[in-house]
Amino acid sequence: MKPWLFLFLWCMCTLSLEAASKHILLLHSYNKGIRWSDHLSQGVEDVLAPFKEYQLTTEYMDTKKNEDPEYLILLYNLFVAKLKYQQFDAVIAVDDFAVKFVLNNKDKLFPNVPIFFCGIEKSMPGVDVERIKQEKIPLVFESKEVAINMQFLKHVMPHLKNVYIISDKTKDSMSINSIFQEEAQKLEAQGIHTTINLEGDLEKITDDLAHLPPHSAVMLGTLLRDNHGNYIPYYKVSDVIKASLAPVFAASDVLLSEGIIGGYLLRGYTNGVAVAKLTLAYLDGQKIDASKPLVVPSEWIFDYKMLQKYNIDGSRLPKEATIINPPKSFFEEHRQLVEYAFIFFPFILISLILAIINIYQRQRMEKKLAAQSYLEQVLLNNIRSSIFWIDIKGYIKGCNDSFCTMVGLSLDQIVGRSICDVFTVLCHMPTKEQLFELQEIEFMRQERTYRLRSQIFLDEGGKNGGIVAVITDVTEKKQLEINTQFIIQQSKLAEIGEMLSSIVHQWKVPLVELSAVAHKMHHYDQKGKLTSKDIQNFYGVIMSQTIYMGETIDGFRDFIRPSNEPKAFDIDQGIKDVLTLLSYSMKYDSIEVKYTNHLTKSNTLWGYPNEFKQVIVNIINNAKDAILEAKAKALVSKGHIRIDLHEFDESVGVYIRDNGIGISQEILLNLFQPFFTTKTKGDGFGLYMAKLIIESKMNGKITLEPLTQGVQVCIELPRAKEKSYENLIA
Missing domain, CATH: 3.40.50.2300 (Response regulator)
Known part of the structure; x- marks a missing residue:
């Protein structure tokens, strides 16, 4: 068959099917949700359901909530717009408002379209029934008896x-x-x-x-x-x-x-069935006597x-x-039980087979669980840390071999006893409370340092079953931390001389001011002109200069004091404190330092504030030395150090750049190595300790980037949060 002929036949079939289908409009006076309207619609739909060629469109005038004449005018205009591209083969109007609306506008809205009315009360119609009869519109009366x-x-x-x-x-x-x-x-x-x-x-x-x-x-x-x-x-x-x-x-x-x-x-459903059947009869070619309205009983x-x-x-x-809603007979009430009785035996047989399979699978699972339990016990016994677990009342439910060795008892002598009877060091009141509050506990036993971490485990019902605790010997780790802190302090001493020099110069001005005040007071006293007001003025000057000197020495003292434990600190304030300590030194060497805080969120970080300041001091002093070397070689006329504080999603970045002498790629590879230095009197510990503090102690990252003129140091540190612990088993 040729393609054009096939297309022609398809179009003809489509047009014939479209022509064969009939469109019926069901127009309700009220809104969907009114039981009467919903029941009547259901009756119409059920009658039309077997006839696929009939397509029903339902519209609601919503006049139960809105009877304004202007609303009806708008409704009329709406139907004019909607019917511009749609034709109906029949219109069913339900209740007074819809009947009046269609009766008054049918010639304009539905010319030559058969109309059917229903939902009109027989005793008090509320519409012109004689006109309806004269215009030969079939009418279905309702009658509330x-x-x-x-x-x-x-x-x-x-x-x-x-x-x-x-x-x-x-x-x-x-x-x-x-x-x-x-x-x-x-x-x-x-x-x-x-x-x-x-x-x-x-x-x-x-x-x-x-x-x-x-x-x-x-x-x-x-x-x-x-x-x-x-x-x-x-x-x-x-x-x-x-x-x-x-x-x-x-x-x-x-x-x-x-x-x-x-x-x-009176049933809305019955009225819907009646008017739908009347409509189908008319569309089927049957004659309808419109002079005799149909009354639905x-x-x-x-x-x-x-x-x-x-x-x-x-x-x-x-x-x-x-x-x-009549009562059900025994058979109706227990129909399911009776039906199950006929198939009861097959179910018993199937259940028996399933039970046998279940027993077999359970035995296999028990063997797997036993093997898994043995494997877990082997793993526990091969862990160097001592592990035990107790119930919510403090009775030991189990432990590994390392714990047995620690307390000098066998597993049978431990399980079932109170933890206070077996391991008395944990039964001091503060320590016991920390254990059940899942806090990290550090204690001494036989001249060694131990750290205990605990976590809740759940029972079979998903509830708190008790606590599992891991005891780790951290003696060597603590000693390493002490050694590291000692090295950091030694590195910090290298910066102290430079800072003392800065403090000495900062104290010169207030000392001169204090000397001048003392001479002036002595002069006034010799002349007999020293008044109470003069004493107050001199006192104010002396106190302001003394406070300034005290703040200077406090900042220096905070810098040299080590931070033994990590804590939350303000990074912005830390940088400002360092710049205050080094301000005179920078001015003396004609170096301009510009600091900008770009953070929009919190300035708070988690770490070691004084060690962080030490890192910043070391980097700024390195920048100063590089600038002085560049000046000596006439590469720059004025020194510049720029410090910028930027934020990321989970971290904060500190960027310090200078216009100093710069570094080569070869030197860059070794800068963070211990004992490596490019300075004549350097010890090679500055940047090594900076990397140790930033990356090992504060979980951050530090890098150097060569610039066209100078170097940029990039430090990235995580934002403040609760202290993050290592894995339960170190």
């Missing part, structure tokens, strides 16, 4: 003494409120007291229903708006009637299975659960009544 339901109350409850009638003042309720009043008068004539509440006050209704006298009944009409004009959700109405002391009857099925006992009920329907709740005699119900 209020009178029949009111008369039925006396029949179903022979001892009835009180009737409480609930409705509201909406347009939908006006058609039945007058009937309620007429029927109430008839009941009053029979000696039955009636109360009519048309206000929609939920609080009042709830209170009334909770205090109804015996032998009462409630008749529910329409309750859509409260006494303030607000829309009432169905669930609130349901909650009210479910709490009623008396049975609640109704004229529609909107709240069936939601608390009402039942009655002669109500149905006797009752909720079995509510009948039982209020002890209503079922024998007094109409024979044709439909009972919903």
Whole structure:
């Protein structure tokens, strides 16, 4: 077949299918969620469901919440826009607003389109029924049989003494409120007291229903708006009637299975089925007599659960009544059990096979677990650290060989005993509290230093099962730390001479000032002119200069004091402290130092603040020496040192650059090696100790980068956080 012929046939088939399909518009007066509208829609959909050629479009005018005429004008314009590119083969309008809207605008909106109306109350239509008949529009009436339901109350409850009638003042309720009043008068004539509440006050209704006298009944009409004009959700109405002391009857099925006992009920679903069948008959070519509107009859329907709740005699119900939620027969209630009985034996056989497989797999798993347990014990016993674990009461559950050796007892002598009986060093009150608070504990035993770390382990139920502790001999490590700190202090001494010189020059000015004040005081005293005010002025000058000198020496003292433990410190302040100590030295050598802090977050780091200052001092002094060498060779006229503080996601970077003599690539490779120096009087420890402090003690990184003129030192340090511990087993 030629391609163009195939394309032609496909297009023809598509057009024929499109032409064969029929589009039906279902236009509701109210909104989706109104039970009446939802039930009616379901009836229409169920009728059309078997016919795939019918396509249903449902629109909601939402006039239950908005009755403004301007809104209807906007709605009309909306339909004009929507129907510009869409044609319908039939239109079904539901309830008063939709019927009036279509009736008044059908010639413009739906010219030559068959129209069907439903949801119109027979007793009080609210629309021009004669015009509808004249224009030959099929009409389906609804009829809320209020009178029949009111008369039925006396029949179903022979001892009835009180009737409480609930409705509201909406347009939908006006058609039945007058009937309620007429029927109430008839009941009053029979000696039955009636109360009519048309206000929609939920609080009042709830209170009334909770205090109804015996032998009462409630008749529910329409309750859509409260006494303030607000829309009432169905669930609130349901909650009210479910709490009623008396049975609640109704004229529609909107709240069936939601608390009402039942009655002669108007059903939205039945109305939907009726109008859908009428529409299908018309579209199928059948003749419809539009002069005789179709009246959908109500149905006797009752909720079995509510009948039982209020002890209503079922024998007094109409024979044709439909009972919903009936009790289940034994077979219905135990249908699943009966069905299982027929297949019970195969399941037993399968269960037996599965049990055998499960036992076999369990035995294999037990063997694997035993092997795994043995492997874990071997691993524990080959760890040099001593390990034990205790329950939440402090009783030892197990340990490795190293712990047995430490305490001089066998495993059998240890397990099951209190940790205080076996290892008394841990039972001093502060130490024991630290153990159970999972704190790191350091203690001495037999002239050696040990460090204990602990962690919680979980039991089979996922709860706290106790603590596992690891004891590591850190004697050599502590000695290494002491040696390292000694080397760092030795390196720091190399910088002290330079800083003492700076301090001496910084003290010259205040000393001269103090000398001048002393001479002036002596002169005033000799002349007899020394007043109390003069003494106060001299005292102020002396104290300001003394404080300045004290701050200078305090900064120097902080620098030379070692930091024994890491802690949080302000990196910005640390750099400023160093620059204060070296300020005179830089000015003396005509070196300009510019410092910029670019941090936007916290300035706080975790580490050793005084050792960090030592690193900065060493780098700045190296930069100064390089600049002085460059000046001596006439490579630069003025020295510059720039310090920048930058931030990254998890770290802070310190960048120190100078315009000194610079370094070669060959020297760069050896700069961080111990005893390597390019200075005549250098000892080769400065940058080596800087690398040791930054990378080994503060978990950072330090690098050097040659510049066109000078060198840049880059230091990257992690931001402050809680002290990070090493792995549980060192």
